[in-house]
Amino acid sequence: MTIKSYAKAVNEAHEQLLASDERVFVIGQGVESPWCVGTTTLGLVARFGSERVIDTPISEAGVTGAAIGAAMAGMRPIVFHPRMDFMYLAMDQIINHCAHWYYMFGGRVNVPVTIRGIINRGNEQAAQHSQSPFAMYVHVPGLKVVCPASPYDAKGLLVAAVRDDNPVLYIDDRWLYTLEEEVPDEIYEVPLGKGRVCREGSDVTVVAVSYLVREAMKAADILASERISVEVIDPRTLKPLDIDLIVNSVKKTGRLVVADPDWPCCGFSEHVAAAVYSRTFNILKNPVQFVTLPDAPVPAGTSLEKAYFPDKSDIFQAVKHFFAE
Amino acid sequence: MNNCLCPPPPEFRINRIDDSKLKWLLLTMMRIREFEERVAELVIEKKIITPCHLYTGQEAVASGVCHALRKDDYLFGTHRSHGHYIAKGGDLKAAMAEMFGRATGCSKGRGGSMHLVAPEVGILGTSSIVAGSLPIAVGTALAESIRGTGRVTAVFHGDGVPEEGIWHESANLAALKRLPVIFICENNLYCTHMALDKRRVHDNLHRVAKEHGLESVVVDGNNVPDVYYAARDAVNRAREGYGPSFIECRTYRWRGHVGPNYDVDLGLRNQDELDAWVARCPIKHFAGFLVSIGILSKNDVEEMQRGVSFEIEEAVSFAVSSPFPDPADLTRYVFKGGASNDD
Ligand SMILES: Cc1ncc(C[n+]2csc(CCOP(=O)(O)OP(=O)(O)O)c2C)c(N)n1
Numbered sequence: 332m333t334i335k336s337y338a339k340a341v342n343e344a345h346e347q348l349l350a351s352d353e354r355v356f357v358i359g360q361g362v363e364s365p366w367c368v369g370t371t372t373l374g375l376v377a378r379f380g381s382e383r384v385i386d387t388p389i390s391e392a393g394v395t396g397a398a399i400g401a402a403m404a405g406m407r408p409i410v411f412h413p414r415m416d417f418m419y420l421a422m423d424q425i426i427n428h429c430a431h432w433y434y435m436f437g438g439r440v441n442v443p444v445t446i447r448g449i450i451n452r453g454n455e456q457a458a459q460h461s462q463s464p465f466a467m468y469v470h471v472p473g474l475k476v477v478c479p480a481s482p483y484d485a486k487g488l489l490v491a492a493v494r495d496d497n498p499v500l501y502i503d504d505r506w507l508y509t510l511e512e513e514v515p516d517e518i519y520e521v522p523l524g525k526g527r528v529c530r531e532g533s534d535v536t537v538v539a540v541s542y543l544v545r546e547a548m549k550a551a552d553i554l555a556s557e558r559i560s561v562e563v564i565d566p567r568t569l570k571p572l573d574i575d576l577i578v579n580s581v582k583k584t585g586r587l588v589v590a591d592p593d594w595p596c597c598g599f600s601e602h603v604a605a606a607v608y609s610r611t612f613n614i615l616k617n618p619v620q621f622v623t624l625p626d627a628p629v630p631a632g633t634s635l636e637k638a639y640f641p642d643k644s645d646i647f648q649a650v651k652h653f654f655a656e
Numbered sequence: 657m658n659n660c661l662c663p664p665p666p667e668f669r670i671n672r673i674d675d676s677k678l679k680w681l682l683l684t685m686m687r688i689r690e691f692e693e694r695v696a697e698l699v700i701e702k703k704i705i706t707p708c709h710l711y712t713g714q715e716a717v718a719s720g721v722c723h724a725l726r727k728d729d730y731l732f733g734t735h736r737s738h739g740h741y742i743a744k745g746g747d748l749k750a751a752m753a754e755m756f757g758r759a760t761g762c763s764k765g766r767g768g769s770m771h772l773v774a775p776e777v778g779i780l781g782t783s784s785i786v787a788g789s790l791p792i793a794v795g796t797a798l799a800e801s802i803r804g805t806g807r808v809t810a811v812f813h814g815d816g817v818p819e820e821g822i823w824h825e826s827a828n829l830a831a832l833k834r835l836p837v838i839f840i841c842e843n844n845l846y847c848t849h850m851a852l853d854k855r856r857v858h859d860n861l862h863r864v865a866k867e868h869g870l871e872s873v874v875v876d877g878n879n880v881p882d883v884y885y886a887a888r889d890a891v892n893r894a895r896e897g898y899g900p901s902f903i904e905c906r907t908y909r910w911r912g913h914v915g916p917n918y919d920v921d922l923g924l925r926n927q928d929e930l931d932a933w934v935a936r937c938p939i940k941h942f943a944g945f946l947v948s949i950g951i952l953s954k955n956d957v958e959e960m961q962r963g964v965s966f967e968i969e970e971a972v973s974f975a976v977s978s979p980f981p982d983p984a985d986l987t988r989y990v991f992k993g994g995a996s997n998d999d
């Protein structure tokens with residue numbers, strides 16, 4: 332075990348996957364750039380060569396399709412998009428040619444590709460360079476979606492994604508790249524479809540996604556000093572969702588906040604709320620509270636940006652709402 | 657209609673193809689024709705519901721190209737891929753059962769006419785999204801180039817496809833990485849209701865491909881040895897690591913865009929044009945040629961036709977006597993390895 336940053340954990344997972352499985356290769360825009368996708372692909376070309384760590388022309392759809400085809404041929408590609416915003420150009424490939432493929436051909440051809448979508452926002456980058464649209468992908472049958480919020484999960488989920496026989500969308504968040512914790516040096520998997528109780532509590536369940544896990548933990552600390560005991564759950568995999576873990580927690584607390592840094596309409600937050608309501612309606616003490624992005628594109632200017640992205644205080648407020656007179 | 661859009665009947669020049677190969681080419685074209693014409697009847701009788709884009713008239717393209725491929729080479733196709741599937745060696749019964757939506761279909765009734773698959777002969781799927789399978793074909797070629805196996809990928813596409821951006825992305829990527837992939841453009845002069853000149857300023861598909869860095873040729877798509885020779889050259893180049901090729905095959909689909917109708921006199925195309933192309937029938941001319949050079953007798957050809965009809969009838973019987981998929985299995989095959997979702 333060594334203390335490692337989230338970015339280092341992602342980098343190490345790539346390195347160990349490439350070293351241990353010759354079917355693995357990495358393809359996307361920017362592996363050979365001096366910035367190396369926020370350092371997560373640093374050193375990979377030097378160690379594994381440009382045959383297996385492939386920089387590409389600006390062809391999001393074409394390159395994603397090529398990774399999908401290689402997966403059909405038995406490889407284990409990781410195709411990455413330095414920004415999820417640009418991944419929309421590959422939507423037809425991801426849905427029609429990847430997620431649907433196994434079903435459409437009666438289980439005869441599977442597509443073990445890992446699609447890595449990186450969230451890169453903040454610093455006044457505006458609507459086309461700031462997005463984190465999880466729910467759009469969770470909506471699609473045949474696609475698994477993971478969203479690591481810690482260095483440990485960032486490494487273990489990438490390994491599990493690559494080893495899974497299905498297409499997996501792996502979403503990492505550059506706001507978390509400097510987060511540090513102990514991460515095993517050897518290769519390991521965090522199983523897909525298993526959430527994690529990050530903090531136990533008895534009064535309120537907060538289901539948090541991506542950077543809001545960290546914010547939820549901070550809010551829970553503050554709330555503890557007010558004698559409100561918060562249970563924080565990180566689903567880690569948005570699909571398939573570990574709904575039992577969430578439902579069991581809500582059965583204990585009777586109150587639910589969903590903190591999801593995505594748009595609200597038909598979002599992951601509403602999905603969790605609906606799944607919980609349909610299983611625990613009679614034991615909920617209060618209506619579910621939501622902490623999401625507003626139903627608006629992302630603004631540029633810092634003052635608006637600050638108002639746009641939720642943080643610990645929004646989660647704090649949502650929890651307090653339950654106990655208001 | 658100018659002469660370039662409907663050239664004179666094909667003339668055959670063959671060089672070092674042995675008799676059995678020539679017979680295979682004819683037989684394969686006949687099988688495709690019989691399959692398609694039988695499917696057309698079954699659609700008219702409303703026994704087949706899935707939208708069928710028939711390949712009648714284009715048989716020389718699939719047959720000529722697939723003859724140059726190995727069994728383990730990959731093939732990707734389109735909405736109009738019955739012919740590609742048959743020529744590559746896909747099982748006829750499984751294809752017919754798929755037309756009927758049966759559990760014994762090649763895609764177990766989940767795919768329909770536009771989604772055929774036969775991994776055992778390298779067909780990893782056909783996509784009904786125009787141009788959608790292009791980058792995937794580049795991807796199987798990328799996989800084999802990383803592994804260094806020499807396996808080649810053939811991807812068939814229509815003349816409408818270079819109107820899609822992803823065709824250009826795929827061509828550029830294939831050329832840039834020198835991948836073992838062959839783009840076979842079946843230029844049947846139409847994209848649904850629209851003739852080529854209503855969609856492009858220039859009739860220049862092969863030149864565009866060449867500019868992207870693909871080795872590029874144009875052949876008469878109704879001339880099966882010509883298609884074969886072009887494909888063989890492209891396959892050799894690809895296998896030896898010289899990179900991708902583009903083969904524009906000029907041909908014509910006899911029936912309308914989808915279904916059994918001929919779609920003449922709807923303001924799209926006229927009877928004269930169709931008649932001229934029917935007169936260029938790739939099968940009739942090639943059979944006549946083989947008879948004229950003494951490789952087959954007329955009797956042999958008739959015998960082959962009877963054999964093919966019998967095979968297709970067997971496939972139909974197999975299909976109609978097969979069970980439908982069990983509705984209890986509706987969500988099976990969403991994920992591999994899921995509790996109830998797997999084999
Ligand atoms: C992305 C996309 N756009 C439109 C369609 C509708 N469509 C189906 S086939 C077709 C025509 C394709 O023409 P061409 O590529 O020439 O092939 P052909 O039908 O002549 O074999 C169209 C427009 C589609 N399936 N996919």
Ligand SMILES: [Mg+2]
Nearest residue numbers: 814815846847
């Ligand atoms: Mg066409």
